[in-house]
Amino acid sequence: MQSLMTQKNKDLLLRIGKQWAVIFFVAELIFFGLTAKGFFTVNTFQIVLFFGTAIMLMAVGELFVIITGGIDLSVGYVMGLSSIVSTKLIVAFAGSGLPELGAILLGILITLVLGLIPGMINGLLISRLNVPPFIATFSMLGISHGVSELLITEGAAKNLPHMANVIGNGHFLYFAQESGFSFFVRPEVARGVKVFELLPNVVVMTFILVAIFAFVLKRTVFGVHTYAIGGNEDSAVRSGINVKNHIMKIYMLSSFLAASAGVIYMLKYVTGKADAGASLLLDSIAAVVIGGASLSGGSGTVWKAILGAVIIAVLETGLRILGIPTFDKYIMVGVILIFAVLIDQVFPETTYKDKE
Amino acid sequence: MRKGLILVMVLLMAFSMSAQLFAGGQQEAADDEITMLFMPGVADPFYYVMEKGIVAKGEELGVNIIVAEFPKAWGPEVQVPILEATVAQGGIDMILIAPTAIDALISPLKKLYDQGIEIITVDTYLGDGDYSKDSDYSFPLSYIGSDNEKGGREMAAHLCEMIGGEGKVYINSTNPDVSSVMGRVKGFKEGIEAFPEVELVGVDYNMDVQQKATDQTLAALQKDPDIAGIFGTNLYSSQGAYQAVVNAGLVGAVKIATWDASVDIINALKKGQIDLVLAQKPFEIGSLAVEWGYKFFTEGTEIPAKVIPGFEFFDSENVNDPDMEQFIYK
Numbered sequence: 012m013q014s015l016m017t018q019k020n021k022d023l024l025l026r027i028g029k030q031w032a033v034i035f036f037v038a039e040l041i042f043f044g045l046t047a048k049g050f051f052t053v054n055t056f057q058i059v060l061f062f063g064t065a066i067m068l069m070a071v072g073e074l075f076v077i078i079t080g081g082i083d084l085s086v087g088y089v090m091g092l093s094s095i096v097s098t099k100l101i102v103a104f105a106g107s108g109l110p111e112l113g114a115i116l117l118g119i120l121i122t123l124v125l126g127l128i129p130g131m132i133n134g135l136l137i138s139r140l141n142v143p144p145f146i147a148t149f150s151m152l153g154i155s156h157g158v159s160e161l162l163i164t165e166g167a168a169k170n171l172p173h174m175a176n177v178i179g180n181g182h183f184l185y186f187a188q189e190s191g192f193s194f195f196v197r198p199e200v201a202r203g204v205k206v207f208e209l210l211p212n213v214v215v216m217t218f219i220l221v222a223i224f225a226f227v228l229k230r231t232v233f234g235v236h237t238y239a240i241g242g243n244e245d246s247a248v249r250s251g252i253n254v255k256n257h258i259m260k261i262y263m264l265s266s267f268l269a270a271s272a273g274v275i276y277m278l279k280y281v282t283g284k285a286d287a288g289a290s291l292l293l294d295s296i297a298a299v300v301i302g303g304a305s306l307s308g309g310s311g312t313v314w315k316a317i318l319g320a321v322i323i324a325v326l327e328t329g330l331r332i333l334g335i336p337t338f339d340k341y342i343m344v345g346v347i348l349i350f351a352v353l354i355d356q357v358f359p360e361t362t363y364k365d366k367e
Numbered sequence: 368m369r370k371g372l373i374l375v376m377v378l379l380m381a382f383s384m385s386a387q388l389f390a391g392g393q394q395e396a397a398d399d400e401i402t403m404l405f406m407p408g409v410a411d412p413f414y415y416v417m418e419k420g421i422v423a424k425g426e427e428l429g430v431n432i433i434v435a436e437f438p439k440a441w442g443p444e445v446q447v448p449i450l451e452a453t454v455a456q457g458g459i460d461m462i463l464i465a466p467t468a469i470d471a472l473i474s475p476l477k478k479l480y481d482q483g484i485e486i487i488t489v490d491t492y493l494g495d496g497d498y499s500k501d502s503d504y505s506f507p508l509s510y511i512g513s514d515n516e517k518g519g520r521e522m523a524a525h526l527c528e529m530i531g532g533e534g535k536v537y538i539n540s541t542n543p544d545v546s547s548v549m550g551r552v553k554g555f556k557e558g559i560e561a562f563p564e565v566e567l568v569g570v571d572y573n574m575d576v577q578q579k580a581t582d583q584t585l586a587a588l589q590k591d592p593d594i595a596g597i598f599g600t601n602l603y604s605s606q607g608a609y610q611a612v613v614n615a616g617l618v619g620a621v622k623i624a625t626w627d628a629s630v631d632i633i634n635a636l637k638k639g640q641i642d643l644v645l646a647q648k649p650f651e652i653g654s655l656a657v658e659w660g661y662k663f664f665t666e667g668t669e670i671p672a673k674v675i676p677g678f679e680f681f682d683s684e685n686v687n688d689p690d691m692e693q694f695i696y697k
Contacts, residue, residue, distance in 0.1 A: 048457070049455045054455055055455050058452060058455060061451075062448045167542075167543050169470060171470075173503065180474035202480070202481060203481075203483030205482075280444055280447070280468070281468075281470050282443070282470070282471055284442065284444070328448070331449055331452035332455060334435075336439075
């Protein structure tokens with residue numbers, strides 16, 4: 012009888028423990044909704060998503076790595092490197108006479124392909140040469156930083172064609188009372204006339220990528236293998252999964268997503284910067300852990316990692332509207348991260364059930 | 368669980384839509400007071416003094432002043448999110464901003480301009496800073512700040528006289544992406560052309576890292592041990608350069624000139640670490656911005672596309688002069 016009771020209590024606790032991020036998110040919204048003037052507007056939500064794009068992309072990459080029981084510390088500086096490489100490539104292509112849009116698309120494409128290289132090296136070191144992920148990716152952090160600085164010694168990464176700015180700061184959909192809906196191009200209206208700007212282009216791009224990788228993780232063999240490796244590497248090997256190849260692909264995927272975050276940075280701020288993503292490493296790992304993934308591997312979902320990223324982005328924007336210095340944000344994210352890991356230890360069972 | 372989440376999101380969106388309509392109505396009701404937002408470039412004494420000038424003039428004229436969070440680092444990725452979140456509060460008529468990049472701030476500011484908010488850039492500007500000719504960055508009403516090129520030329524003249532009109536000079540600057548320091552460098556180069564016996568041996572960019580400034584200056588002194596004058600374009604550059612001069616054992620032989628009269632720099636001047644300081648007038652810049660903005664709203668005055676306050680120079684002789692006290696940033 013007593014054991015039945017405790018079992019029931021345990022189940023309830025488990026359920027709350029599993030959903031604490033959702034509860035925290037709602038509490039956060041209520042708090043800022045009550046205290047921060049102008050928080051509950053479409054505009055503010057778009058600001059949250061617009062500035063959250065980099066964290067979201069890197070969190071998804073980090074999630075795949077963390078599910079396999081690894082960690083990727085290089086994402087922040089790979090992002091910076093990619094912002095510089097894409098800027099330099101596009102400026103060079105535009106300078107050689109390509110039309111603006113062509114130069115931008117080609118530059119982005121090449122950058123994304125190059126973006127696989129840091130991950131490939133990480134993956135090789137980790138899977139074939141048994142270098143611990145922490146050391147391999149930490150070294151890659153330094154290498155990416157150094158290469159970035161080298162690339163800008165000859166001149167800053169800037170002077171992008173105007174089109175980059177238009178894409179990066181434009182919206183997918185516009186609505187004005189007189190001209191109705193229009194796509195991509197802001198309607199010509201008198202100044203001061205309210206134009207609803209919906210779905211920033213970079214947010215749309217981010218969500219397309221996120222949705223693709225959510226599908227990959229949840230619905231494909233690749234995803235199943237990823238969980239299997241994180242759950243128990245030995246049995247994954249025995250069941251015939253090519254673990255070494257898989258680990259390599261995982262790190263390539265992570266650096267690909269970090270490179271896309273760099274491309275999006277380039278579009279938003281029309282510059283490339285070595286330290287563009289330096290402060291985002293903590294955020295992206297925190298987002299994954301807040302989203303309920305266990306650092307010992309085997310669990311986590313893409314949409315929960317995105318929830319984690321949004322929690323951090325809301326915190327940041329909310330604090331800014333309140334005028335609280337963002338140093339506090341780092342402290343809070345740090346505290347939440349520790350809290351999340353502690354919860355993960357208190358409810359270890361969740362790690363095996365939470366695969367939906 | 369997912370259904371629940373979606374429901375919460377939909378409810379929040381619906382709530383936010385209605386809240387926005389409601390807020391829109393409120394805004395118009397309370398519009399007889401002018402509200403200006405000051406968006407500084409970075410947390411440093413220069414902008415603290417400018418804030419004082421803005422707040423003082425705002426109180427004098429009855430203008431409501433909102434001061435955004437001071438960005439902890441220089442760069443659009445730090446400044447733009449703060450700007451957007453602060454403007455999201457609504458009710459702002461004019462933004463006084465020191466843009467942290469000449470190109471990255473164009474789109475975010477244009478968006479706010481299109482919503483009907485007026486823009487004045489202070490201390491730094493968009494594009495080439497010329498808002499009088501038509502371009503995609505000509506929408507701000509005015510640039511109010513120092514003419515950095517003119518300051519660079521005056522600085523060159525002062526420093527060249529100090530080293531006796533001949534010898535090698537070296538520039539240590541911060542970041543080639545920042546309009547203000549690039550102007551200083553350009554003006555300085557033009558200024559030394561008037562002194563045929565003075566030769567510029569190099570320009571380095573330390574990206575706001577003092578240690579890097581020291582390393583770069585040491586390398587320059589290694590290459591040209593007879594450098595007579597160094598122009599450090601801000602505090603970090605000149606402090607870094609001074610450290611290098613100390614390490615190379617050349618104290619006294621090399622004259623160091625720098626920009627901005629912060630308390631730290633003036634103390635360094637008093638200690639003999641720095642020999643020449645150009646003081647901008649941030650208090651005046653801030654106060655002029657509010658005054659012109661106020662006239663624009665109340666009297667419909669057209670603001671000149673450029674408003675340029677002058678400079679003052681500090682050296683070891685006048686640094687203790689009580690009349691100069693007011694130009695120190697504190």
